[in-house]
Structure formats: structure tokens, C-alpha cells
Amino acid sequence: MNTRPTFLPGSLAVTSLQQLRLSAPLVHCLTNDVVQSFTANVLLALGASPAMVVDSGEAAQFSAIADALLINVGTLTRPHADAMLAAVHAANQAGKPWVLDPVAVGGLSWRTEFCLKLITLKPAAIRGNASEILALSGLSASGRGVDSGDDSLAALPAAQQLARQTGAVVAVTGETDYVTDGERSRAVAGGHPMMTRVVGTGCALSAVVAAFVALPGGRLDNVAAACRVMSCAGERACAVVKGPGSFTPEFLDNLYLISEEWLNGEGML
Ligand SMILES: Nc1ncnc2c1ncn2[C@@H]1O[C@H](COP(=O)(O)OP(=O)(O)O)[C@@H](O)[C@H]1O
Ligand SMILES: Cc1ncsc1CCOP(=O)(O)O
Numbered sequence: 001m002n003t004r005p006t007f008l009p010g011s012l013a014v015t016s017l018q019q020l021r022l023s024a025p026l027v028h029c030l031t032n033d034v035v036q037s038f039t040a041n042v043l044l045a046l047g048a049s050p051a052m053v054v055d056s057g058e059a060a061q062f063s064a065i066a067d068a069l070l071i072n073v074g075t076l077t078r079p080h081a082d083a084m085l086a087a088v089h090a091a092n093q094a095g096k097p098w099v100l101d102p103v104a105v106g107g108l109s110w111r112t113e114f115c116l117k118l119i120t121l122k123p124a125a126i127r128g129n130a131s132e133i134l135a136l137s138g139l140s141a142s143g144r145g146v147d148s149g150d151d152s153l154a155a156l157p158a159a160q161q162l163a164r165q166t167g168a169v170v171a172v173t174g175e176t177d178y179v180t181d182g183e184r185s186r187a188v189a190g191g192h193p194m195m196t197r198v199v200g201t202g203c204a205l206s207a208v209v210a211a212f213v214a215l216p217g218g219r220l221d222n223v224a225a226a227c228r229v230m231s232c233a234g235e236r237a238c239a240v241v242k243g244p245g246s247f248t249p250e251f252l253d254n255l256y257l258i259s260e261e262w263l264n265g266e267g268m269l
């Protein structure tokens, strides 16, 4: 039975972030061509270690070595798809968790079929915007390309159903992020609408989710902690920048500086 979403206590986000900084998980990113450098910088600023190993043979070898794998279908091509499948199978065989970001699923047939196949391969987590999560669960959605046209709360039942169907923790993001294992759900506030005006905030969040699913402890709260860390750093960046052009440096600095006080909601600007 589904329970109502509860907000993630700051102390749980703090614990997860401390574990991340101690263990510096190695995150294998098979992501899209638009966000490679931003994604790597976000992971590095937080204290994780990114590596983009993309050749099919090497990807399979590396995903067995890495602590977690990210699959993001934003700029999917046939060679990318082959490498992604090889990496997912190798990660599963090695017992390493992997995360799916189903960018622009729904409007395009081939990537939708591909993602429907991927979710049968036991992702540890799925992170998408509301339109992507609705579409991936087979419901109609109003996405426009990579952007959402739907509300995250309206997509929560779809996220819960997708979690029960796949066994993954599902994060559906937007003004409030919701994270669910199909029975329990967490709500994560914060962030800023300007985060939708900078490319890659969602994609980088999915990479951060991959870093957090590599940690010990409860997966639901670790994924919610990943969302909280990003929304906290984003909100603080947006409070001081003039616009999207100066967002990235401020955001990366905040990810690097993020503290217990910030995550507990103290000292907000
Ligand atoms: N309206 C909003 N208000 C506050 N934060 C938002 C809003 N929309 C998105 N975000 C934040 O922006 C980041 C990217 O989420 P989202 O835009 O849903 O993903 P995507 O970029 O994949 O479409 C998340 O951290 C999310 O919490
Ligand atoms: C613009 C674009 N086109 C293909 S992938 C991509 C990046 C999408 O990034 P995000 O989902 O984080 O907004």
C-alpha cells in the first residue's frame, strides 16, 4: 500500500553526503553528448569520481570495475545503444547498481522501445522529469523534446507503479522532487525554476543519483539525498546569480561547499 510522501530529514541527506565524500564512488557515465563535461564537473565538485568510457568492449569491462553505472539516452545512436546494453549486462553480472535517465522518452519510438527493454534489466534507480516518467509507465504525457510539460506530483502514481514493476527506486523531478520505491515515498523541496533554463541539470542529477546508489544504506533515502543535494545547491546558486549564464560556476561552487548547516536548512540566503 502507498503511504503519503514524507519530506527527507536534513540529517539523512547529511549522512549520505558524508558517506559519498568518504568513499568517492567511481561512476561510469554513458551519457549524452550535450552534458558530458557538466556531468563530470558536478560529480567531481561533490566528491565522486566520473569516467566516461564509451566503446562497447571497454564499457563492459569498466562497468564491472566502477561502483555504479549511468545510462542516459539523450543523444542515443545505434553504437551507443550497443555499448549501453553491454555495460548494463556486465554491471548486473558484477552486482553493480545502474541508473536510467530516459531522456525524451515518449515522443520518439526507438528510444522508447529501447528504454522499455532497459527497464526489464533491473535498474537500481530511474530518474526523469514528469513527462518522461509518465511516458515510461505507458501513460500519455505532454513532454516537448527533453523538457517536461507535466507536474511532478501528477506523475507520482506513475512513478510508484514503475517502481513496483521494475524494482527500481524512481525519482520524478520538477518543482518538488518525489522519490519512491512503490510503497514509501519521499518529497524533496528546493531548487529553482531557473534550473530548467540551464541544460544538463536533470542529466547531472541522474549521475549524482548513480553516485548515491553506490553507497551503503537505504536506497530510497540515498536517492532522495541525491535530489536534495542538487536542489539545495541549485536554490542557493539561483538566489545570487543574474541568470543562466552565471549559474554553472556558482552551482559547482555550492556543490563543493555544501554543508550540514545548508542541508539542515540553516543559513539559507
Ligand atoms: N519549477 C522548479 N522549481 C524548482 N526546482 C526545479 C523546478 N523544475 C526543475 N527543478 C529542479 O531542476 C533539476 C532538474 O529537474 P528537471 O527539470 O525535472 O529534469 P530535466 O532537466 O531532466 O527535465 C532538479 O534538481 C529539480 O528539482
Ligand atoms: C538538449 C538535449 N538534447 C538531447 S540530450 C539534451 C540534454 C538534456 O538535459 P536535461 O534533461 O538535463 O535538461
Ligand SMILES: [Mg+2]
Pocket: 103, 104, 128, 129, 146, 202, 203
Ligand atoms: Mg532530462
